[in-house]
Amino acid sequence: xxxxxxxxxxxxxxxxxxxxxxxxxxxxxxxxxxxxxxxxxxxxxxxxxxxxxxxxxxxxxxxxxxxxxxxxxxxxxxxxxxxxxxxxxxxxxxxxxxxxxxxxxxxxxxxxxxxxxxxxxxxxxxxxxxxxxxxxxxxxxxxxxxxxxxxxxxxxxxxxxxxxxxxxxxxxxxxxxxxxxxxxxxxxxxxxxxxxxxxxxxxxxxxxxxxxxxxxxxxxxxxxxxxxxxxxxxxxxxxxxxxxxxxxxxxxxxxxxxxxxxxxxxxxxxxxxxxxxxxxxxxxxxxxxxxxxxxxxxxxxxxxxxxxxxxxxxxxxxxxxxxxxxxxxxxxxxxxxxxxxxxxxxxxxxxxxxxxxxxxxxxxxxxxxxxxxxxxxxxxxxxxxxxxxxxxxxxxxxxxxxxxxxxxxxxxxxxxxxxxxxxxxxxxxxxxxxxxxxxxxxxxxxxxxxxxxxxxxxxxxxxxxxxxxxxxxxxxxxxxxxxxxxxxxxxxxxxxxxxxxxxxxxxxx
RNA sequence: CGCGGGGUAGAGCAGCCCGGUAGCUCGUUUGGCUCAUAACCAAAAGGUCGUUGGUUCAAAUCCAACCCCCGCAACCA
Numbered sequence: 001x002x003x004x005x006x007x008x009x010x011x012x013x014x015x016x017x018x019x020x021x022x023x024x025x026x027x028x029x030x031x032x033x034x035x036x037x038x039x040x041x042x043x044x045x046x047x048x049x050x051x052x053x054x055x056x057x058x059x060x061x062x063x064x065x066x067x068x069x070x071x072x073x074x075x076x077x078x079x080x081x082x083x084x085x086x087x088x089x090x091x092x093x094x095x096x097x098x099x100x101x102x103x104x105x106x107x108x109x110x111x112x113x114x115x116x117x118x119x120x121x122x123x124x125x126x127x128x129x130x131x132x133x134x135x136x137x138x139x140x141x142x143x144x145x146x147x148x149x150x151x152x153x154x155x156x157x158x159x160x161x162x163x164x165x166x167x168x169x170x171x172x173x174x175x176x177x178x179x180x181x182x183x184x185x186x187x188x189x190x191x192x193x194x195x196x197x198x199x200x201x202x203x204x205x206x207x208x209x210x211x212x213x214x215x216x217x218x219x220x221x222x223x224x225x226x227x228x229x230x231x232x233x234x235x236x237x238x239x240x241x242x243x244x245x246x247x248x249x250x251x252x253x254x255x256x257x258x259x260x261x262x263x264x265x266x267x268x269x270x271x272x273x274x275x276x277x278x279x280x281x282x283x284x285x286x287x288x289x290x291x292x293x294x295x296x297x298x299x300x301x302x303x304x305x306x307x308x309x310x311x312x313x314x315x316x317x318x319x320x321x322x323x324x325x326x327x328x329x330x331x332x333x334x335x336x337x338x339x340x341x342x343x344x345x346x347x348x349x350x351x352x353x354x355x356x357x358x359x360x361x362x363x364x365x366x367x368x369x370x371x372x373x374x375x376x377x378x379x380x381x382x383x384x385x386x387x388x389x390x391x392x393x394x395x396x397x398x399x400x401x402x403x404x405x406x407x408x409x410x411x412x413x414x415x416x417x418x419x420x421x422x423x424x425x426x427x428x429x430x431x432x433x434x435x436x437x438x439x440x441x442x443x444x445x446x447x448x449x450x451x452x453x454x455x456x457x458x459x460x461x462x463x464x465x466x467x468x469x470x471x472x473x474x475x476x477x478x479x480x481x482x483x484x485x486x487x488x489x490x491x492x493x494x495x496x497x498x499x500x501x502x503x504x505x506x507x508x509x
Numbered sequence: 510c511g512c513g514g515g516g517u518a519g520a521g522c523a524g525c526c527c528g529g530u531a532g533c534u535c536g537u538u539u540g541g542c543u544c545a546u547a548a549c550c551a552a553a554a555g556g557u558c559g560u561u562g563g564u565u566c567a568a569a570u571c572c573a574a575c576c577c578c579c580g581c582a583a584c585c586a
Contacts (some may be wrong), residue, residue: 007586018586050584215513215581222511226583251584273586283583304586313585341521346514347580349521357535363546372545379544424534431534438550443543499546 002033002185002268005259005296006044007276008090011071012052015078016312017305017350018273020322021338025302025419026271027084028339031475032414041264044079045090046072047255054237064237068093078322083331083478090258097261101249102242104257104291113164113290119157119227122150158229158247162286168203169285170220172295176206177213181416184298185268203289206298207281208417209345212274216281226283228252256284260293267296269417277301300417303347305338320350329359332477333501336362339476340423363501365430366480372437373462374487374495380446381456386491387464403429403465410472423476426469433462463488 006026009019023044030042048068057067072091079086090097108114176184184206207213229247230238238248256279259267272280277299285295304311307318326334337358342348377385406429413422445455470484480500487495 009586010584013585016586020586022586047584052584211514218512219582224583255584271586274580275585278581279584302586304580311580311585343522354521354535361535364548368546368548370545372549374545376544428533434549435551437544438542441542441544446544501546503546 001264002030002038002040003264003266004030004033004040004042005267005270006042006086007272008045008047008092008255008258009075010047010050010052011068011075012050012056013314014071015075015322017320017322017325017338018312019075020078020082020334021302021305021342021348022271022273023079023082023084024335024338025300025344026086026269027082028419028475029269029271029300029417030085031478035474041088041262042086043088043090043259043262043264044075044086045088045258046075046092047258048072048091048093049235049238049249049254050251051235051237054235057237065093081323081326081331082335088262090261092254092258094261097258098239100261101239101254101257104253104260104287105249106242108160108253108287108290111290111292113161113286114158114228115161116156116158118154120152120154123153155231155234156247157227157250158241158244159225160228160252160283160286160290162223162226162283165286165289166220166223168289169205169282170217172203172205172285173207173213173217173220173281175202175204176298177210179204179206181206181208181298185415187297203295204297205281205285205295207277208298208300212277212281212299212301216278219278220282223282226252226286252279252283253287256280256287259296266294269298269300270296271300271302274301274303298417300345302345303343305342306347306349308351309349325350325355328355329501332480333359333362335477336423340420340427342420344417344419344421359501360503361427363503365427365434367499367501369430369434370466370484370487370500371495371497373433373459373466374493375497376442376446377459377463377493378495380442380452381459383493383495385456385459385463385493387467387488388460403468407468407472414475419476423473426472429465429469433465437462463493 004026006022009015026042026044030040033040046068048064053067054064057064060067068091076089079089092098105114179187184204187204207216228250229241229244230250232240232246232248235248235250238250239254241247241249259265259270270280280299288295305320306312307320310316310318312319322334325337337350337355338348341354341358342350377383406425409425410422413419413425440458442455442458445451445458467485467488470481470488473484474481483498483500487493
């Protein structure tokens with residue numbers, strides 16, 4: 001069983017292309033693993049509690065639950081728009097989730113990992129948030145946004161004893177680091193008793209990309225216990241702390257434990273953005289170890305999507321909505337851009353010009369190849385050209401681009417979760433076929449009966465390879481893949497002249 | 510001296526671990542082709558590989574120092 005999770009989206013705003021990237025990575029992995037015969041379960045959802053949601057709802061004059069209902073629906077709709085599929089969509093306002101959180105809290109408390117202590121901080125009423133000691137000092141204890149003095153507040157909070165578990169977390173990350181991605185995904189670990197640093201512990205947590213693991217190992221050196229509650233007066237919209245009516249759970253246990261709800265734990269892959277890595281690589285393992293549960297096997301950390309080289313932000317007003325982008329060229333084009341042109345583990349950039357260029361790449365390299373090939377099959381052999389089975393393709397000719405080699409590379413990249421490289425590999429092979437067609441000059445071969453058998457052979461070979469590559473393309477471009485496979489069938493070619501990726505009359509930047 | 514990432518052709522990137530003719534995609538120019546979506550194919554132009562120094566027969570690659578950009582620094586995917 002491969003259990004895949006996405007980060008759950010915080011509901012204080014509408015979905016943007018960054019969320020879409022997160023979801024797509026999960027969907028591609030899910031589809032790929034399924035195609036390899038794995039049983040999978042993909043969970044996503046929305047994180048709905050917290051003061052920001054409460055404030056926003058208040059500003060809109062609706063209840064927090066109403067706001068959550070509305071926004072949560074937007075995220076569900078995004079999955080649909082992306083042609084991405086989840087098995088379960090969790091909402092942290094679900095009654096069963098709330099009950100789970102309270103049980104988890106009690107268990108952690110029972111295991112001696114929760115304690116109460118006063119928390120000191122500098123608070124700005126305008127921002128409704130605390131500012132770190134250092135930052136407060138830098139700003140002369142005045143909020144630069146609201147231009148009013150910060151208040152020194154001391155309140156009681158519950159804390160999670162993360163520090164007690166740091167040695168185990170560190171060891172697990174180091175063990176994960178030593179494993180290949182494939183081994184990490186397929187490995188098994190056993191849960192250990194709480195709070196032990198048993199030397200025979202086999203728990204591991206692989207973090208991708210590797211430099212993120214360094215980042216975390218560094219951070220672990222100076223990690224402190226984490227505050228996991230707030231006075232109810234401060235955070236009204238949240239899960240009540242069991243046995244303490246004055247306190248509300250503050251983000252961690254509430255949001256992170258969503259992954260446990262459906263009972264498929266441990267996750268095989270958790271997909272997260274780089275901003276929440278530390279919570280998934282430190283706080284979350286601490287909670288799991290505190291509960292005696294196994295760690296997730298792999299954390300895939302992706303970067304951010306910038307717009308025109310700048311960070312997307314509401315204040316800059318440059319937030320791109322996925323719906324808007326999908327409207328331009330459709331779902332598969334959207335998936336293509338975000339999976340090929342945005343590096344899987346690094347920051348990427350979105351601009352309309354780049355998006356148009358990527359669409360041209362898709363239309364010219366793949367769309368045009370399909371249509372030129374299908375047309376030739378129709379024109380020269382009335383469509384009576386089928387695909388050959390895989391074994392007969394490129395049998396031993398090393399001088400030709402070898403489909404077997406391409407597929408091997410593709411699988412290698414997929415198994416290492418290098419999705420953009422895997423897609424690039426497939427497109428390189430499409431390019432190769434385009435070049436071969438030009439070199440073989442089929443239109444010349446068609447002119448003489450003597451060369452017709454040779455032409456038939458070539459067309460069969462190309463059609464077969466395109467079909468094979470189209471199958472491999474399925475996790476990325478599900479609709480396109482199906483369309484191509486419907487054209488190049490085992491016994492014949494069925495093509496009605498449909499243009500896979502039509503270009504607009506004028507391409508505006 | 511907080512931590513991390515990066516600086517390679519007009520743009521976006523690979524190559525660096527394991528030193529040996531600097532590569533890919535897009536763009537530009539020229540040529541070719543006609544099966545095809547004004548597409549496809551080929552060729553060319555375009556780079557002092559951030560700077561300086563060191564090691565070496567040989568450095569984009571290893572070492573040292575420095576400069577610049579970008580993240581993170583307790584809930585922005």
